[in-house]
Amino acid sequence: MSKPELILPSGSVTITECADALFHCIAAHRDLFMRGGAIQELVRDDKGTLSLSVVRPEAFRSRIENYVKVKRWHAVKGDFDLADAICPDETAKALMASQPAERLLPRIRGIASCPVAAQGPQDASGLRAVLSLGKGYHDAAGGILVTDGAEVPTMPTGEAVGYVKGMLDEFSFNTPSDRARATAMLITPALRIGGWLRGHCPIFVIEADQSQTGKGYLLNLLSALYAERPSLIGQKEGGVGSLDESISAAMLAGRPFIQFDNMRGSMASSFLEMVITAGGMVPCRVPHRGEVSVDSSYFTFTLTSNGVETTQDLANRACIIRIRKRTGYAFRTYAEGDLRSHVQAQQSQYLGAVFAVVKAWAEEGCAKNQAENRHDFREWAQTMDFICRNILQEAPLLDGHDGAKESTSNPALVWLRAVAIAIEKSGRMEEDFHAGTLAEISDENDIEIPACRDSSEEARRKRVGVMLKRLISEPENVLEFDAYKVTRNVVERYDKERYEVMATKLYRFCK
Numbered sequence: 041m042s043k044p045e046l047i048l049p050s051g052s053v054t055i056t057e058c059a060d061a062l063f064h065c066i067a068a069h070r071d072l073f074m075r076g077g078a079i080q081e082l083v084r085d086d087k088g089t090l091s092l093s094v095v096r097p098e099a100f101r102s103r104i105e106n107y108v109k110v111k112r113w114h115a116v117k118g119d120f121d122l123a124d125a126i127c128p129d130e131t132a133k134a135l136m137a138s139q140p141a142e143r144l145l146p147r148i149r150g151i152a153s154c155p156v157a158a159q160g161p162q163d164a165s166g167l168r169a170v171l172s173l174g175k176g177y178h179d180a181a182g183g184i185l186v187t188d189g190a191e192v193p194t195m196p197t198g199e200a201v202g203y204v205k206g207m208l209d210e211f212s213f214n215t216p217s218d219r220a221r222a223t224a225m226l227i228t229p230a231l232r233i234g235g236w237l238r239g240h241c242p243i244f245v246i247e248a249d250q251s252q253t254g255k256g257y258l259l260n261l262l263s264a265l266y267a268e269r270p271s272l273i274g275q276k277e278g279g280v281g282s283l284d285e286s287i288s289a290a291m292l293a294g295r296p297f298i299q300f301d302n303m304r305g306s307m308a309s310s311f312l313e314m315v316i317t318a319g320g321m322v323p324c325r326v327p328h329r330g331e332v333s334v335d336s337s338y339f340t341f342t343l344t345s346n347g348v349e350t351t352q353d354l355a356n357r358a359c360i361i362r363i364r365k366r367t368g369y370a371f372r373t374y375a376e377g378d379l380r381s382h383v384q385a386q387q388s389q390y391l392g393a394v395f396a397v398v399k400a401w402a403e404e405g406c407a408k409n410q411a412e413n414r415h416d417f418r419e420w421a422q423t424m425d426f427i428c429r430n431i432l433q434e435a436p437l438l439d440g441h442d443g444a445k446e447s448t449s450n451p452a453l454v455w456l457r458a459v460a461i462a463i464e465k466s467g468r469m470e471e472d473f474h475a476g477t478l479a480e481i482s483d484e485n486d487i488e489i490p491a492c493r494d495s496s497e498e499a500r501r502k503r504v505g506v507m508l509k510r511l512i513s514e515p516e517n518v519l520e521f522d523a524y525k526v527t528r529n530v531v532e533r534y535d536k537e538r539y540e541v542m543a544t545k546l547y548r549f550c551k
Contacts, residue, residue, distance in 0.1 A: 042109075043107065043108050043109045044065060044108055044109070045108065045109050045111050046058065046061055046062055046065070046104070046107075046108035046109065046110055046111065047061075047111045047112065047113065047122070048110060048111065048112045048125055048127060048131055049131060049134070050112045050113040050114075051113030051120050053113065055131075055134050055135065055138060056138060056139065056140065058135065059134075059135045059138035059139075059140040059141060060140040060144075062104065062107070062108065062135060062140075063138075063140045063141050063143075063144040063145055064140075064144055065107050065108055066107050066144075066145065067144045067145055067146060069107065070146060070176075070177040070185070072095070072103070072145060073092070073145055073146050073147065073148040073183070073185075074141065074142060074145040074146070074147050074148070075092065075147065075148050075149075075294075075332065075334070076321065076324075076332045076333030076334050076335075077142075077332065077333060078094050078095075078330070078332040079094070079095045079100070079136055079141065079145065080092040080093060080094055080095060080148070080292075080294075080332075081093055081095050081103070082151075082185075087269070089269050089295070090151055090187050091151065091293035091294055091295055092148070092150075092151065092292065092293055092294035093292075093293075094292065094330070094332055095136075097129055097132040097133045097136060098129060098132070100127075100132045100135070100136055101126065101127045101128075101129065101132045104127055104132075109124075110124065110125050110126065110127055111123065111124060111125055112124075112125035146177055146179065146183060147179070147182065147183040148177075148182075148183040148184065148185060148294070149181065149182040149183050149184060149294075149335045149337075149338045150184060150185075150233070150294040150295070150296055150335075150338040150339075151184070151185050151186075151187060151294045151295060151296075152184055152185070152186050152187070152189075152233055152266075152268075152296060153186075153187055153188050153189060153266065153267040153268050154186070154188065154189030154192075154266060154267040154268075154387065154388075154391055155172050155173055155174050155175075155186060155189045155191070155192045155391065155395075156172075156173040156178075156180075156181065156184055156186060156230075156233050156234050157170050157171070157172060157173075157230050157233075157234045157236075157394070157395045157398045157399075158170070158171040158172075158173050158178070158180040158181045158184070158234040158235060159171070159180075159181065159234055159235045159236050160180075166405065167402060167403060167405060168402045168406060169402070170395065170398055170399045170402050172191075172192055172395065173186055174186060174189070174191065175187065175188060175189060180235070181233070181234055181235030182235060182335060182338075184233065188267065189267060189387075189388065189391075190387075190388040191388065192388055192391050192392045192395050193388065193389060193392040194392065194395075194396065195392055195393060195396050196396070197396055197397070197399075197400045197431065199393070199396075200392070200393035200394075200395075200396030200397055200400075201393075201397070201431065201432055201433070202393075203389070203390055203393035204223065204226060204227070204390075204393050204394065204397060204432060205223070205432060205434075207226065207261055207265070207379070207383065207390070208222050208223060208226075210366075210369075210371055210372060210379065211254055211258060211363055211366075212363060212364040212365070212366045212369075213361070213362065213363055213364070214362040214363070214364060214440075214522065214523050215362075215435070215439065215440050216434070216435035216439075217435045217436055217437065217438065217439040217440050217441070218360075218361050218362045218363070218440075218444075219434060219435065220428045220432075220434035220435045220436065220437050221244075221359050221360070221361045221437060221438075221441070222258065222361045222363075223428055223432055223434050224359065224424040224427070224428055224437060225244045225262060225340075225342070225359070225361065226262060226265060226394065227394060227397060227398070227424065227427060228241060228244075228340060228420070228424065229262070229266055229296060229297070229340045230266075230394050230395070230398055231398065231423070232296070232337065232338065232339070232340055233296055233338065234398070236398070236406070237337070237419060237420060237423065238319065238320075238337045239319045239337070239417065239419040239420065240316065240317055240318075240319045240357075240416070240417040240419070240420060241316070241337075241340070241417060241420045242316065242357055242358050242359040242415070242417055242420065243312075243316055243341040243342065243343055243354070243357060243358050243359070244340070244341070244342045244343070244358075244359050244361060245342075245343045245344075245345065245348070245350075245358045245359065245360045245361065245448065246258055246259065246342065246343065246344045246345070246361050246363065247345055247346070247348075247360060247361070247362045247363070247444075247448070247522075248344075248345075248346055248362075248363050248364070248365070249346075249362075249363075249364050249365060249461050249464070249522075249523060250346070250364075250365045250461060250465065251346055252365070253363055253364065253365040254363060254365075254366075255344040255345075255363060256301070256302070256344055257380065258361075258363065259299060259342055259344065260380050261379065261380055261383055262297070262342070263297060264380050264383040264384045264387065265383060265387070265390050265391060265394065266296070266297070266391070267384075267387050267391075268295065268296060268297050269295070270295070270297035270298065270299040270342070271289075271290035271293060271295055271297065271298045271299065272299050272301050273286045273287065273290065273298065273299065273300050273301065274300075274301055274302070274303075275302075275303055275304060275307075283309050283311075283312070284309055284311040284312070285326060285327075287309070287311060287312055287315065287324075288311075288324035288325055288326050289324075289326045291315070291322075291324050291334045291336070291339060292324050292326060292332060292334060294338075296338060296339055296340055297339070297340055297342065298339055298340070298341050298342070299341075299342045299343070299344075300341070300342070300343040300344070301344055302344050302345065302346075303343055303344070303345045303348040304345065304346070304348060306348075306349045306451075307348050307349065307350050307351075307354070308350070308351050308354070309354075312341075312354070313351070313353050313354055313357060315336045315339075315341075316336070316341060316354075316357045317357060318336045319336065319337055320335065320336065320337060321333040321334065321335055321336070322334060322336045343358075346461075348448060348454075349448065349449070349451055349454045350448050350449050351449065352449045354449070355445040355446075355448050355449035356416045356445065357416065357417070358445065358448070359415075359441075360441060360444040360445060360448060362444060362522060362523070364523060397427065397431055397432065400431050401423075401426070401427050401431060404426075404430070404431075406423070407426050407430075408422035408423050408425075408426055409422050409425040409426045409429070410422060412425040412436075412437065412438065414438040414441065414442065415438055415441070421437065421438060424437055425437040425438065443520075443521055443522070444522070446521070447521050447522050451490035451491070452490055452507040452510065452511055453511065453521060454490075455482070455487060455488070455489060455490055455507065456507070456508075456511060456519075456521070456526070457521065457522055457524070458482075458485070458487045459478055459481055459482060459485075459487060460522075460524040460526070460549050462481055462484075462485040462487065463481065463549050464524075464549070464551070468549075469549055469550055469551065470548060470549075470550055471548065471549075472529070472546040472547070472548050473546065473547050473548075473549075474544060474545065474546055474547070475501050475502075475504040475505040475508065475545065475547075476497070476501040476504075478504050478508075478547065479497070479500040479501050479503075479504045482500070482504075483500070489503050489504060489507075490503075490507070491503065505545070508526075508528070508545075508547065511526075512526065512528050517529070523551055524549060524550070524551060525549070525550050525551070526547055526548070526549055527547070527548045527550075528545055528546070528547055529545070529546045529547075529548065530543050530544070530545055530546075531543070531544055531546060532544070
């Protein structure tokens with residue numbers, strides 16, 4: 041089929057007339073979109089993953105030629121002649137900034153690799169319908185492009201609950217509420233992408249007591265459930281290629297999952313905190329692309345760590361899930377291999393289970409547990425607490441969560457948790473340690489002692505003593521955190537150097 045002719049602004053043809061004809065033609069193809077005031081296109085990386093990329097004016101000149109045959113009026117001997125043309129830079133900029141571009145191009149929030157459970161209209165009783173959006177572009181939920189995925193089957197709620205809960209059965213969670221928070225993590229993306237939750241949603245932080253515990257595997261299951269490949273971000277400092285720049289690039293790409301992988305030490309990003317709190321449009325900037333406003337309510341942020349130290353603000357914006365290593369445990373196998381391979385092979389069935397849970401919640405009038413006020417993001421917390429308790433039959437969502445937040449945002453407690461893990465790995469639980477020995481254990485395991493500016497043995501011992509004094513209150517002399525308990529005992533011992541009996545504080549760790 042021959043391409044239609046497009047006459048560039050020339051002769052009597054105005055910029056607006058040209059733009060109206062051009063963008064009517066482009067809009068029908070559904071491969072250029074308007075997002076945050078910028079024109080974006082679909083690009084495919086070397087792994088075959090589609091993402092969104094901002095189109096620059098110099099590139100738009102050639103993109104036009106995919107849709108139309110470009111013409112232009114030329115003055116010839118006192119008359120005008122219509123001839124082939126190439127769109128100049130200035131004309132491309134003017135067309136891209138025109139009102140027809142903003143009005144006619146389909147708007148898009150992001151891309152999904154599988155069907156989406158979108159929020160539908162209300163019926164006469166006020167209940168919301170659940171729309172299953174299949175492959176193609178949909179203007180529902182702010183504009184979503186579904187790139188793939190088989191049709192999602194329907195199933196009874198009881199069967200669906202079994203599928204969702206079964207994905208977590210082989211993980212060892214610190215508490216039943218940690219498991220409930222993991223279940224919430226599986227359901228939250230469906231509500232985010234489908235437009236059910238447009239407010240604030242937390243970053244899901246997966247903390248493990250040891251390496252090779254399964255925190256990354258848990259997120260692999262999440263990605264398999266939604267047939268997604270997450271945008272991975274590693275530990276970075278400021279400057280070129282900074283953490284904030286990586287976050288912006290991931291959001292501009294439009295994929296729904298952004299994962300901070302195996303973060304260690306201190307993590308502070310005011311931009312990330314702003315994005316998680318915004319619940320709407322946020323400005324994203326990367327080199328050579330300018331600033332684009334992106335809808336932050338489309339994304340699910342996750343983070344894995346064996347002991348990251350966050351700011352208090354980021355901890356307040358987090359949902360912390362703690363898991364433990366299952367030494368010697370024989371994991372279940374399936375015809376397809378491990379659980380991840382099984383979920384990938386049966387992806388539409390597992391996604392159908394999530395859709396059924398969303399549908400059951402919608403039939404409850406999108407109910408919330410109004411009494412749950414223990415998280416800053418109340419819409420999310422009250423919604424997920426209702427779903428976890430009433431539909432999935434899990435424990436209360438936020439029991440013990442304040443303690444989990446404290447153990448990630450308090451530098452002294454982050455240090456003590458790392459020491460406790462080192463003591464457990466060395467098989468020395470139930471032994472008595474004094475502050476100097478704990479300082480030595482820190483040194484042997486490369487555990488930084490917070491705010492210790494002197495590397496001498498005496499300074500490190502004193503700093504450890506000060507931290508423990510602040511952490512363990514009197515007269516209880518017991519601190520329980522995460523999966524550990526530290527008991528402080530005071531005993532009298534003869535000091536050979538001072539020739540007197542001295543009170544010595546000893547610390548005992550147990551599970």
